[in-house]
Amino acid sequence: MDTDYSIPENNFHLPRDVGLAHCQLFILTDLKKLTFSGVAIAHLDILVDQLTSITLNSSKLSIDEKNIAFCIDGQPMYNKASLTANEESEQICIKPKAPIANDARIKLIIPYEGKLSGSMTGYYVSYAPHNDTTRPYALTQFEPTSARCAFPCWDEPSVKATYSVTMVSRQDTVALSNMSILEELPLSDAHSYSVEQELALSYLRNKVSNIDDWKITHFNTTPLMSSYLVAFANGHFRHLESSYVSPLSGVKRPLRIYATSDIIHQAQFALEIKAKVLPIYERKFDIEYPLSKLDTLVAHDFDSGAMENWGLITGRTNSLLYDEKGSNLHDKQNVAATESHECAHMWFGDIVTMNTWSSLWLKEGFATIVGEVIVLDEIFPEWNLHTNFFSDSLVLALELDAKRSSHPINIDSPDPKIATQLFDSLSYSKAASVLRMLSHYVGNEAFLLGASKYLKKRLYANADPKDLWEAMAEVTGTDISQFIDNWVSRIGFPLLTVTEAAEGIYVRQDRFLSTGDATEDENKTIWNVPLFLMVPDSAGSPTIDKNLTLTERETFIPLDTSKPWKINAGAFGVYRVAYSNEHLRRLGKEASRDGGVLSLSDRAGLVSDATALASAGYGKTSGGLEIMLAMRGKMDYLVWNTIADHLDTIESVWWEQPAEVLNDIRAFREFLFKPVVDALGYEYSDNESPDVHLLRTLAIRQCASASTISVVKELRNRFQRFMETGDEETIPVNLQRTTYRVSVQYGTRKDSSSVKKIASEPPTPSAKVSAMLAMTKVKDEILIQETLQHMATDVKDQDLYYYFIGLSSFSPNRRLAATFFKENYSKLYGRLGGNMTFVDLVKRAFEDFTSEEDARNIEKFFEGKDTSKFKLVLAQSLESIRAHAKWLSNSREDVADWLASWRKDCDAKQEST
Numbered sequence: 001m002d003t004d005y006s007i008p009e010n011n012f013h014l015p016r017d018v019g020l021a022h023c024q025l026f027i028l029t030d031l032k033k034l035t036f037s038g039v040a041i042a043h044l045d046i047l048v049d050q051l052t053s054i055t056l057n058s059s060k061l062s063i064d065e066k067n068i069a070f071c072i073d074g075q076p077m078y079n080k081a082s083l084t085a086n087e088e089s090e091q092i093c094i095k096p097k098a099p100i101a102n103d104a105r106i107k108l109i110i111p112y113e114g115k116l117s118g119s120m121t122g123y124y125v126s127y128a129p130h131n132d133t134t135r136p137y138a139l140t141q142f143e144p145t146s147a148r149c150a151f152p153c154w155d156e157p158s159v160k161a162t163y164s165v166t167m168v169s170r171q172d173t174v175a176l177s178n179m180s181i182l183e184e185l186p187l188s189d190a191h192s193y194s195v196e197q198e199l200a201l202s203y204l205r206n207k208v209s210n211i212d213d214w215k216i217t218h219f220n221t222t223p224l225m226s227s228y229l230v231a232f233a234n235g236h237f238r239h240l241e242s243s244y245v246s247p248l249s250g251v252k253r254p255l256r257i258y259a260t261s262d263i264i265h266q267a268q269f270a271l272e273i274k275a276k277v278l279p280i281y282e283r284k285f286d287i288e289y290p291l292s293k294l295d296t297l298v299a300h301d302f303d304s305g306a307m308e309n310w311g312l313i314t315g316r317t318n319s320l321l322y323d324e325k326g327s328n329l330h331d332k333q334n335v336a337a338t339e340s341h342e343c344a345h346m347w348f349g350d351i352v353t354m355n356t357w358s359s360l361w362l363k364e365g366f367a368t369i370v371g372e373v374i375v376l377d378e379i380f381p382e383w384n385l386h387t388n389f390f391s392d393s394l395v396l397a398l399e400l401d402a403k404r405s406s407h408p409i410n411i412d413s414p415d416p417k418i419a420t421q422l423f424d425s426l427s428y429s430k431a432a433s434v435l436r437m438l439s440h441y442v443g444n445e446a447f448l449l450g451a452s453k454y455l456k457k458r459l460y461a462n463a464d465p466k467d468l469w470e471a472m473a474e475v476t477g478t479d480i481s482q483f484i485d486n487w488v489s490r491i492g493f494p495l496l497t498v499t500e501a502a503e504g505i506y507v508r509q510d511r512f513l514s515t516g517d518a519t520e521d522e523n524k525t526i527w528n529v530p531l532f533l534m535v536p537d538s539a540g541s542p543t544i545d546k547n548l549t550l551t552e553r554e555t556f557i558p559l560d561t562s563k564p565w566k567i568n569a570g571a572f573g574v575y576r577v578a579y580s581n582e583h584l585r586r587l588g589k590e591a592s593r594d595g596g597v598l599s600l601s602d603r604a605g606l607v608s609d610a611t612a613l614a615s616a617g618y619g620k621t622s623g624g625l626e627i628m629l630a631m632r633g634k635m636d637y638l639v640w641n642t643i644a645d646h647l648d649t650i651e652s653v654w655w656e657q658p659a660e661v662l663n664d665i666r667a668f669r670e671f672l673f674k675p676v677v678d679a680l681g682y683e684y685s686d687n688e689s690p691d692v693h694l695l696r697t698l699a700i701r702q703c704a705s706a707s708t709i710s711v712v713k714e715l716r717n718r719f720q721r722f723m724e725t726g727d728e729e730t731i732p733v734n735l736q737r738t739t740y741r742v743s744v745q746y747g748t749r750k751d752s753s754s755v756k757k758i759a760s761e762p763p764t765p766s767a768k769v770s771a772m773l774a775m776t777k778v779k780d781e782i783l784i785q786e787t788l789q790h791m792a793t794d795v796k797d798q799d800l801y802y803y804f805i806g807l808s809s810f811s812p813n814r815r816l817a818a819t820f821f822k823e824n825y826s827k828l829y830g831r832l833g834g835n836m837t838f839v840d841l842v843k844r845a846f847e848d849f850t851s852e853e854d855a856r857n858i859e860k861f862f863e864g865k866d867t868s869k870f871k872l873v874l875a876q877s878l879e880s881i882r883a884h885a886k887w888l889s890n891s892r893e894d895v896a897d898w899l900a901s902w903r904k905d906c907d908a909k910q911e912s913t
Contacts, residue, residue, distance in 0.1 A: 006577060009220055012089055012415050013156070015055050018106075019045040020154050022221075026200040027123075027151070028207055029234040031136050034116045034125055036897040037207045039200035041163075042108045050099040054108060057148035057155035059090040060122065064111040067203065071107035072194050080275040090148055090155075110152045111203050119833040120303035120797060122149025128236075128260035137173075137235020137260065139299055139314055143307055144357055147227040158355045158462050160224040165232055167217045168204050168383040170273040174237040176258060178230065178311040180292045222310065223290060226353050231309030233297055238264045244275045248288045254279075257320075259298040266321035266764065269299055269332065273379075274381040278346075280375050284348055284434050285452045287459075294346070296320065296339070301798050303631045303836045304423065304717075306338050308345030308367075315342070316798060318765035319487035326764035328734040329693050333383060337372040343377040344371030348451075357419040359465055361409040361488070364880040366422075366432025366451070368393065369439070370796035373432075374448075382690050384638075389436065390571045390601050395608055397430035397578065400491055402514040402612070403883075405875035406520070409488040410465060421839055421872040425636065433574045433869065434487045441483075441546060442476045450475040483528045483549075488573065490525045491664055494575045495618070496550070496568075499585060500561050500828035505867075507531065507567070512576055514883045518619035526553060527575075534569035534597065535559065537668070542597040544569045562588040564597055571601040576609045578618055584610070584627075592630045592803040602629070603641040611646040614891065615883070618625060622648070622889040622898035625668070629902070632672055632879045635679070636699065637691040644702050653850050653884045655811040657892065665897035668777040670706040671906070673699045684732050697734045704738050712742050719743040723754055728763075736767060752783050756790075769802055776806030776813060784813060788820055792827075800828075801837055802845035814848060822861055834869030842870045847877035850884040 024041035044054070065083045069076050085092045100106060116138050127134040140150055148155040167175040168187060175184075188211045192198040201216075202857040206215050220229075236256040245252050251827040257267040258625035276308050282288055298320045298557065306315025319338040324333055342432050348370070349363035369389075377385045400406055409431050411422065439447035450472035458467055465488060469481040487493075495512035498505050509529060511518045529550040545752065548557070559565060561832050564586055566575050579587065584606075590596045591603040596605075610624035628643045633737050676699035684693055703711040719739050722730040731739050740758070743751045755771045762768035772795075775787050821828065821841060831836035846858050857880050867874055 002729075005100075013078050014057065014091070014154055014159075017046070017048050017051060018054055019047055020047055020135050020159055022162045022164070023153065024197070024200070025151055025230070026166045026168070028204045029116075029123075029138050030207075031116075031125075031138060031173070031234065034136065035113065036116060036123055036138070037113045038111070038151050038152075039198050039203050040110045040112070040153065041200065042152075043112070044106045044108060045320075046100060046102040046104065047105060049828070051076060051096070051102065051106075052099050053093050053095045053451060055093045056152055057090055057145075058085070058092045058152040059087075059146075059148045059816065060111075060114065060117070061149070061152065062113045063092065063152065064113070064203075065110075067111045069196075069199065070092060070100070070108040071109060072100065072104050074105070074195070076199065082377075085427060090145070092335070093546075098645065100351065102564050103150070107196055109199055110202075112152060112732060114150065116831075118148070118797070119831065119835055120301055120837065121146040121833065121835050124301075126299050126301040129262050130236075130260075130630070135236060135260075137233070137237070138310070139233035139235075139297060140231050141303055141307060141310075141314065142228045142230060144228060144360075144423075147230060148298075153227045155227045156659075157226045157228065157353050157357065158835065160226055160353065160460070160462065162221050162224055162882075163230055164221045165219045166200075166212055166912055167219075167232055167234060168208075169217065169234045170213055171215050171390045172236065173234050174258070175215075175217040175232070176295060176297060176312055177219040177232040178222050178225075178291070178309060182218045183511065184215060187211050187216045220292070221894050222775045225310055225350065229308070229310045229350055231307075231312040233312070233314070236260060237297070239295075240267055240271050242254065242271050242275045244278050246282055246288050248282050248286070251288070253289065253291075254293050255295075256293070257296040261320075262326070262746050263298060263300075263317060266323045266327075267324040269324075270296060270320045270335050270339045273336050274343060276379050277340045277343050277371075277375050280378060281343060281347060284370075284375070284448050285455055286888070287347060287351065287452070288570040289346055289474075291346075294343075295837055296342075306342050309340045310346065310347055310350040310516060310736050313339070313342045316646040317693070318769055318793060321765050323764045323766070325728070326733060327766045328697070328736065329690055329768045330697075330734075331764075333380075336380065337377055340376050341367045341371040341616065344375070347455055351460060352455050352463050353461075355462040355464050356412075357422060358410055358412050359463075360422050361427040361431035361593075362463065362468065364428045365409070365435050368428050368432035370437045370448075371822070372434075374444070374747065376881075384691060387600055387638055388641075389432075390604055390608075391638060391645065393399075393425075393429040394433045394571065394574070395645070397644070398493065398608075398612070399514075400425050401430055401491070402512055402616070403876055403879045405872065405879045406491050407872065408491050415868075418868075418872070420834070420836060421870065423836060424873075430574065431488075431823055434484065435571050436474075437487075437530065437574050438480070438484060440532070440570070442472070442480075443476065446476050447472070454557065459903045468535075486525055486527050490527075492522075492525065494525075494527050494529060495613075496529065496531075496575055496580060497578045498567060498580070498583070500580055501556070504558040505558055505561065505565075506554060506556050506853045507550055509550055509575075512616070514612075514616050514879075515886055522614065522804055524800065526551070529575060530556075530573060531567050532569045532572055533557070533565065533567055534602075535565045536563050538596050539596065542569065548690045566602060567600065568605065569602060570599055572607040576612055577605075578609070578613055581619075581623070588627045588630045592634070593752055600636050603636070603639045606641045607631070607639065607646060611649070613888045615649075615653075617890050620894050621887075622894050625895070625898055625902075628672060633675065635695065637695040640676065640695060640829075641698055644698055647672075648701075648705075652811070652848055653807070653887060654892075654895070655802065655814065655848075655894075656850065661896050661899065664896075664903055668899060668902065669702055672709045673702040673706070674711075676712060677708075682718075682732070682735065684734060697738075700735060701738045703732070704742050712746055715739045715742040716746060719747070719751065723751075733766070737770040737773060740770045741777050744774045745777040745779065746908070749783065752778055752780075760794075768799075772799060772802040773806040776803055777810050779812055783815065788816065792824060797831055798837060801840050801844070804841050808844050808848050816843050818849070818858075825865075843873045843877055844879055846874075847880045848884075849881045850888060852882065852885050855881040855885075 178315035344367040348366040449688040454471035472480040494509040614621040657885035
């Protein structure tokens, strides 16, 4: 195979000389040799007068050039093609010896081989415990551009075709794919229905030594779909089974969840969620799930959380497994959100697919807001998902989008190296937040009707954002495109600055940057901003104007400013608001008042905005601390979760400041959260609301972070009793993570060894994550070096993420994470191949530093290195560092003075009592 320099190096889009109508895919998986062999048969329509070449995607595959064949009008032609390749664009070009006329029916037959990779992309190998050792199994992860690593294909979302998958595997294994099984029989009994099928079977038979050990599994043909949604797996799997009945047709469909025998017993909850959400989706979209089954496969090694392969969802253990006794409430919510999110993709993404990766958000935003909030809220209303969306998603979106190195939700990304980096909180959380804002603006019922109309218009096809806006406009009678365009096509979001006047308020919009220094060129966007203005009525009840919209740079709104009015009521808007100091104090007072007009989201939004504005230089950080202090004594989880997040940020940025300042921050943290611990205690009751569970867990964790003596002592005692008795009830599952951390951070070498053993032999995925995070909190030099060595040699690729989170979030060990990354860069890049996990490691290793010197050193380290697969997150991390440095420079004295004054007041009050 020659290198083809005729393919432009940066031309990542495939030519449209042919149209793929159908693909027959034959795959032989050898789990002993960790290899696979395949034959791809592409049924093509010729779209030019004379076909002289066919260009398609292929990466890391060994193409059997001599056996490439054309089947033209039913007649096979061998040795009639030449093959060239371009590794940079991941394309191959097959040139027939003679041009082919456009009236011919053509099938292209490509035999190939590959190795089961270890990078959690393409067709790769994972391992499960088995008889004191491990046993391999194989599965696929193609999104966004790794189908080409498993079979030659047209690996672009806009190319939709039907697929028929045939798998050859050993008799004692299970073969899975998107569709239900059409036929399964011994390989020796396999038969073909066409010349090209016989060619494929003959090729694969020659790859096995003992044909009696093998079987062949034919799967039904898929609907029209994109290559990244094709999926197959092979291994020693077991399954749980359920079903649901379609509310639209009455058809009963089987639902299964597959896993290896060591973990299948923890998969029941995910199966139950799937059975509950599918009927809801059918009713909301008025479209029946079109396949005959829906399976889920749980994998020990997985690059992301989960993947929506049509008919065969795949995902990692801690995203899909839940143990009734050994998992906590957060684990339960995460599993429910994951399964529901992926099921939402069966409509948004699978039935209707974005045209290019530029519009990745079109499916991810919908799956996030509809799957994780709207639909799950019908099943678990007690979880308050609409309210908690603020801290779970909106804040994450605003944090990233406040950077210069952010990107529009809709971004041109022809390069596959960029496409992988777009799976960030903009494509997910900001997209979901913008859609949520739109839903609140037009009404949830109209929003879902518009979504249904959009899906029906583009069934089994591709779509662009304009298709969605047109459908929404038909339902609402509103020009949705004009309203929403800048929110998805432009970078950033606005800061609304509110100035009070005699008869009302002036509201001005400008782009918000975390550094507070947007230039004139950066501040040209004018957003259509729904103000969601809340004003109390004559009875003191809140009224919200959903129609009031800011469509220019500045406007005046008549208003009685003596009342506790507020913009962005309910925190539905994707923006921040800056009030005068006087009105902010008024709102803070109203937020602390029992029975006030501000909702939980309003109170959390005040804290979040105040801290974000202070860090950007628009106000004093002490102003945010004042609002936090005003909330003391309240018992609202969302508010305290927001406060905890911002206190964590402040302490993280101040990590290298004088000890007395850090001690004051921790003392302030204890002052806020210790009353909550005292009120709620350490025991959990089934009669309590989920928010009480979450609040207790949060308060204890915060006090542990503050080194509160009574909390540390209690948790250490519980860990000791657990180690002595083995009684798992000694440590409530909701306190497991904090207890392990405290035991390592303040315990003995024996305690650390015990936690390390839990990490290597975990009873649940939750326990494993808790133990891995705890292992990074040790201060002993010898023990931390042992942890680093463990990371280098023994830790699964997907689990490196948790070690980096733990190290970087623990200030005594933060620099060790960066040093480990630098010293092992070549090995890590080689192992992970620039996948999503590697992108996350870049972020975790560096973004928490806070000095210009650190930023320059990081830039120097990456000089001369190919950063194309992670350049977006690297730029964002460097910008975060410099923003931290600027915040410190602006607020170092302000924070120190405020904390000193607060401590002085506390001491005076204690003396007076």
